[in-house]
Amino acid sequence: MGFLNTLPGAIVQGLIWGILAIGVYITYKILDIADLTVDGSMVTGACVCAVLVVAGVNVWIAMLAAIIAGMIAGLLTGIFHTFMGIPAILAGILTQLILWSVNLKILGKANIGVSARTYAVAVTQLYKGQAILVVLGICAVLIGILYWFFGTELGASLRATGCNQSMSRAQGINTNANKILGLVISNGIVALSGAVLMQYQGAADINMGRGAIVVGLAAVIIGEAIFGKISSNFAVRLVGVLGGGVIYYIVYQTVIFLGLDTDLLKMLSAIVVAIFLAVPYWKRKHFSKIKPKSGAKKDGVTDNA
């Protein structure tokens, strides 16, 4: 029975990390950028939300502020990457480091408690049933907005930017502006997940984002592997990413329940992600007759007719 009791908690946390993973999906899958800002912008979202809630601001307004703070972090990475020509990974690491200081300044110390008993929060582990419903609601609104956005002219130009930059520029698309826009949207979503996780845990902690990108990637990969075959519909894919987050957390809780040393969890997560990232590469290398051509994006070459 002990394990079953942990299940609702795992589902809520999985969904919250699933929100983060949707943010990661936008940069990693759509824009083809590995954005490490995530580890910092998630904490920024948590800090901004925590400080505002403690100051008596309505929790939904606090979450909105968290999203905007995350978007500013994404903007910074975008400017580093495009305007200053810094490789995307390094740009993200620089912003992450900047955010470490910023987050400390926002919190004023390494962590603050935001207990649901004292403050009016929207999600708390004290009421897991309610938490699941609220988080599901947030996810539904988020997926709805993203489904709409990526179906618009602007959204399509953003997808094209991630898919083929030569083609995009030849079709009059400002690829640099689109990369910045994608990073802004992504980090806004990531900050939202941080704000929700802060409420659920009842505390904001300067360290809560460490390795967030790996969890996000794991959720994206699991989601693609399990739900990717069902449909190529964009909304279904995003639901798959959420599902990936939930599965990740259930597995996570299971190994903890089985008594695995929790110190090893981050290492195991990273190894699992590394293996999953390697599989498509090995497949291409050993099972593909057509060698990828230069200038082509990796994906889509092997299934070329």
Added chain:
Amino acid sequence: MLELSHVTKTFNPGTINEKVALNDLSLTLNDGDFVTVIGGNGAGKSTLLNAVAGVWKPDCGTITIDGADITDIPEYKRAKFLGRVFQDPMMGTAADMQIEENLALAARRGKRHTLRWAIKKSEREEFRKALAELGLGLETRLTTKVGLLSGGQRQAVTLLMATMNRPKLLLLDEHTAALDPKTAQKVLEITDKFVDEGKLTTLMVTHNMKDAIAHGNRLIMMNEGRVIIDVSGEEKKKLTVETLLELFSKSSGTEFSNDRALLG
């Protein structure tokens, strides 16, 4: 309509790999000109097209289209005037997106990307008709991902995209070089058809001398970053591969060297 004036571009200046790709090149295209560009390896053919497309800025010289100086305008803004097809069939289309999504992006080339839906219902019918004219059976596959198409199909779709909204100038950069001879022929037929119908001013780089002679109303040959031969009208119609090679060695003082040009 297109005027390049004293354009020079040097790659890797000051290094052992320094290469003068365009050397004080001047060229004027008239409205409706279909110019084929031929030349040896590294003669500057693709560099010429990239200069016009704005992939980078020339070291010096100016480029104008219809009297407007576009030398400092970034690549994505020039796209408003230009239709482009690349040598690599992968480069001209977005592989992960559907055929109709690619076409819809092309239909909005040079316009602001708004928050309206990416494809209007009325457009689908137009796309279907346009695809049917290619004669490749793509009109029933509007929602197929472009990545699943063959190289020839992709080049045909790219051509269709490049000629939408009637660009002021069509740039074809060895767009049949990566295709098998039969497919290449088909793509060239489609090219002629589109250029004729739209009366498009066109700059077509090719490695194939026969193609260069058979298509267009004007032929230029490049060597070491300059235009060394420029023939048009009746004179071009009489050209043969032999006379072209003779002209080349007379103008440049060397033998023509292109490992692919003679085979084609």
